[in-house]
Amino acid sequence: MDEKKGTPATRAKNKYNAANYDRLYPYAPKGRKEVYEAAATKAGYSLNEYIIKSIEEKIERDENKCNKKEPQE
Incomplete structure (x- = not known):
């Protein structure tokens, strides 16, 4: 038999998350x-928000660092 797991609401949430998040x-x-x-918690974020924000800030700093390098002559 093809038994579906979870309630329809749970399945809908899982489907949405699969389509919109990595x-x-x-x-x-x-x-x-x-x-x-x-x-x-101290910063007022969830752990997930804190991790994502930290990664995004690191990417921005790295991009700015690369853009500020003096061109070689």
């Missing part, structure tokens, strides 16, 4: 998750 699975050393969660 999943990342970062691994952190034991004990660091608590440090990251505390920093996120």
Whole structure:
């Protein structure tokens, strides 16, 4: 039999998430998750928001750093 798992609402949410989000699975050393969660909470973000914001800020800094390099003559 073709048994569907979850309620229709859960299936709809899963379908939406699959279509609109990429999943990342970062691994952190034991004990660091608590440090990251505390920093996120202190900053007023969820852990996910904090991680995404941190990555975006790092990308921006790296791009600015590359753009500021003096052209070689």
